[in-house]
Amino acid sequence: xxxxxxxxxxxxxxxxxxxxxxxxxxxxxxxxxxxxxxxxxxxxxxxxxxxxxxxxxxxxxxxxxxxxxxxxxxxxxxxxxxxxxxxxxxxxxxxxxxxxxxxxxxxxxxxxxxxxxxxxxxxxxxxxxxxxxxxxxxxxxxxxxxxxxxxxxxxxxxxxxxxxxxxxxxxxxxxxxxxxxxxxxxxxxxxxxxxxxxxxxxxxxxxxxxxxxxxxxxxxxxxxxxxxxxxxxxxxxxxxxxxxxxxxxxxxxxxxxxxxxxxxxxxxxxxxxxxxxxxxxxxxxxxxxxxxxxxxxxxxxxxxxxxxxxxxxxxxxxxxxxxxxxxxxxxxxxxxxxxxxxxxxxx
Amino acid sequence: xxxxxxxxxxxxxxxxxxxxxxxxxxxxxxxxxxxxxxxxxxxxxxxxxxxxxxxxxxxxxxxxxxxxxxxxxxxxxxxxxxxxxxxxxxxxxxxxxxxxxxxxxxxxxxxxxxxxxxxxxxxxxxxxxxxxxxxxxxxxxxxxxxxxxxxxxxxxxxxxxxxxxxxxxxxxxxxxxxxxxxxxxxxxxxxxxxxxxxxxxxxxxxxxxxxxxxxxxxxxxxxxxxxxxxxxxxxxxxxxxxxxxxxxxxxxxxxxxxxxxxxxxxxxxxxxxxxxxxxxxxxxx
Ligand SMILES: Nc1ncnc2c1ncn2[C@@H]1O[C@H](COP(=O)(O)OP(=O)(O)OP(=O)(O)O)[C@@H](O)[C@H]1O
Ligand SMILES: [Mg+2]
Numbered sequence: 224x225x226x227x228x229x230x231x232x233x234x235x236x237x238x239x240x241x242x243x244x245x246x247x248x249x250x251x252x253x254x255x256x257x258x259x260x261x262x263x264x265x266x267x268x269x270x271x272x273x274x275x276x277x278x279x280x281x282x283x284x285x286x287x288x289x290x291x292x293x294x295x296x297x298x299x300x301x302x303x304x305x306x307x308x309x310x311x312x313x314x315x316x317x318x319x320x321x322x323x324x325x326x327x328x329x330x331x332x333x334x335x336x337x338x339x340x341x342x343x344x345x346x347x348x349x350x351x352x353x354x355x356x357x358x359x360x361x362x363x364x365x366x367x368x369x370x371x372x373x374x375x376x377x378x379x380x381x382x383x384x385x386x387x388x389x390x391x392x393x394x395x396x397x398x399x400x401x402x403x404x405x406x407x408x409x410x411x412x413x414x415x416x417x418x419x420x421x422x423x424x425x426x427x428x429x430x431x432x433x434x435x436x437x438x439x440x441x442x443x444x445x446x447x448x449x450x451x452x453x454x455x456x457x458x459x460x461x462x463x464x465x466x467x468x469x470x471x472x473x474x475x476x477x478x479x480x481x482x483x484x485x486x487x488x489x490x491x492x493x494x495x496x497x498x499x500x501x502x503x504x505x506x507x508x509x510x511x512x513x514x515x516x517x518x519x520x521x522x523x524x525x526x527x528x529x530x531x532x533x534x535x536x537x538x539x540x541x542x543x544x545x546x547x548x549x550x551x552x553x554x555x556x557x558x559x560x561x562x563x564x565x566x567x568x569x570x
Numbered sequence: 571x572x573x574x575x576x577x578x579x580x581x582x583x584x585x586x587x588x589x590x591x592x593x594x595x596x597x598x599x600x601x602x603x604x605x606x607x608x609x610x611x612x613x614x615x616x617x618x619x620x621x622x623x624x625x626x627x628x629x630x631x632x633x634x635x636x637x638x639x640x641x642x643x644x645x646x647x648x649x650x651x652x653x654x655x656x657x658x659x660x661x662x663x664x665x666x667x668x669x670x671x672x673x674x675x676x677x678x679x680x681x682x683x684x685x686x687x688x689x690x691x692x693x694x695x696x697x698x699x700x701x702x703x704x705x706x707x708x709x710x711x712x713x714x715x716x717x718x719x720x721x722x723x724x725x726x727x728x729x730x731x732x733x734x735x736x737x738x739x740x741x742x743x744x745x746x747x748x749x750x751x752x753x754x755x756x757x758x759x760x761x762x763x764x765x766x767x768x769x770x771x772x773x774x775x776x777x778x779x780x781x782x783x784x785x786x787x788x789x790x791x792x793x794x795x796x797x798x799x800x801x802x803x804x805x806x807x808x809x810x811x812x813x814x815x816x817x818x819x820x821x822x823x824x825x826x827x828x829x830x831x832x833x834x835x836x837x838x839x840x841x842x843x844x845x846x847x848x849x850x851x852x853x854x855x
Contacts, residue, residue: 324754
């Protein structure tokens with residue numbers, strides 16, 4: 224196990240700079256998730272840590288050693304790929320065994336390690352099968368097994384769940400998290416799925432256009448997004464974002480050139496015409512669509528031309544086309560500078 | 571799946587044989603006859619005594635194995651067979667190894683001049699063998715390779731086509747496989763041999779089969795480069811029956827029949843791969 228430190232890490236492909244000198248300290252045993260839109264440099268950064276991509280500039284440390292020039296195998300990290308990269312011509316046992324390729328162990332010791340790993344991952348009954356005879360989730364587990372068997376100092380995952388269906392993804396999410404709690408191996412996990420980021424991470428790193436926008440715990444990022452991008456990226460459904468002008472007349476909203484963010488879960492539909500006490504913003508809109516989710520219903524509203532999503536308690540499902548009133552409690556408004564999109568705090 | 575089953579069910583109520591089918595079968599039948607007739611004549615002639623060779627009956631009047639005895643005992647047949655086997659095997663192994671090594675490098679590594687090298691290799695495909703024979707001959711003469719096994723084999727040890735074929739297949743192997751292996755600590759050669767090669771096994775078997783058959787039947791170059799009968803390959807050896815005094819058809823046909831046996835075996839054993847190989851080469855190549 225080891226900490227990982229990125230100092231001014233740069234990656235340039237010919238003329239394009241994909242990663243612009245990022246700084247990041249990953250503590251020993253930490254589970255860090257990189258999120259960001261497609262093409263923002265998540266994979267590139269991960270691959271530089273793995274040693275699959277040459278580092279153009281800056282310093283990469285694993286543990287105490289600078290590893291910029293080290294081959295992947297000398298870094299003692301393990302990586303799990305999106306397409307699993309398990310070999311179709313080998314059995315599960317052989318595939319997992321590949322993780323021990325360079326280990327100086329006897330055959331019995333290797334087999335014992337493979338059996339242990341298979342047991343943890345629930346693959347014991349499949350050890351002699353070939354990947355073609357496994358389900359997607361089992362294949363992914365084999366890939367994880369190959370990474371685990373070696374006791375690496377860090378795990379790297381590049382969108383490992385994106386080829387699985389939603390249900391399996393939710394299940395594997397929990398499994399990977401449990402595994403991390405058990406093994407406590409430093410983990411860097413890349414995804415563009417904010418739910419994966421929120422549910423798995425000790426710390427989330429939000430990237431955009433080759434830069435780190437913000438790092439913090441999931442709650443941190445949810446409560447205090449540094450800018451519009453993070454605010455909209457973290458949380459589902461996305462935060463409603465309105466120019467202050469659209470909220471003119473609301474006393475709580477400054478009249479400057481700002482953007483106002485309201486999370487759908489903070490924009491509450493008024494039930495029985497009883498406007499709750501202390502609301503700082505009151506909006507009226509026409510219902511365009513409703514999404515009943517059981518415990519609550521997401522209401523899509525049109526407020527003076529702007530589309531917003533509000534929440535109404537599970538049982539109350541307003542009719543499409545009707546007018547309803549929504550309110551926001553104090554402290555639930557996120558303000559952003561309209562020009563720089565940087566956060567101006569909450570109100 | 572259900573779709574296909576339904577279609578089957580429907581077709582049961584229609585006349586089974588449609589005109590299109592009949593036409594197709596007729597064409598296939600004609601094609602089959604055209605291809606099989608020479609083979610049948612070859613076997614038939616090999617069973618006829620010399621005096622009846624020009625009697626074009628398909629069933630020999632008095633079949634005899636004397637030609638076989640003669641070919642196997644009083645000619646260099648055994649030696650030629652061995653030579654062909656040796657040459658074809660070595661050349662095949664060499665192609666499987668080097669074509670795929672170069673193909674892999676061209677497909678999976680980024681380096682200066684990669685495109686140029688690839689195009690240079692591709693362009694060799696456009697040069698017909700007939701044009702190359704004279705340079706090969708001069709080269710062999712200068713280097714003392716005439717009338718040697720190496721002389722027979724060297725032009726075919728690697729081929730542009732094989733390299734191109736393998737490159738196309740390695741292109742299709744996801745990089746993840748190699749990178750995972752790299753992280754697991756394998757060196758590049760082992761990655762190629764243990765990971766990449768098994769993943770293109772169908773292409774490799776196609777390449778091996780075509781190379782083997784091509785060399786087994788190769789005639790022109792071995793004829794030119796060999797002078798002593800001990801170094802003849804089978805096709806060259808068989809053709810020597812035609813130059814001594816008169817054309818001894820029954821001997822040629824007997825030798826050819828014997829020479830066909832390994833080819834037939836290869837086809838029967840690897841039929842599945844050959845069909846797949848032809849399809850692969852057609853789709854990708
Ligand atoms: N081999 C390459 N040559 C040139 N540019 C590249 C190369 N690989 C990646 N890039 C560029 O670097 C940038 C970052 O790519 P990267 O793969 O890291 O994105 P990502 O964040 O992983 O996106 P995704 O979510 O789609 O996987 C992209 O703009 C991409 O076009
Ligand atoms: Mg990526």
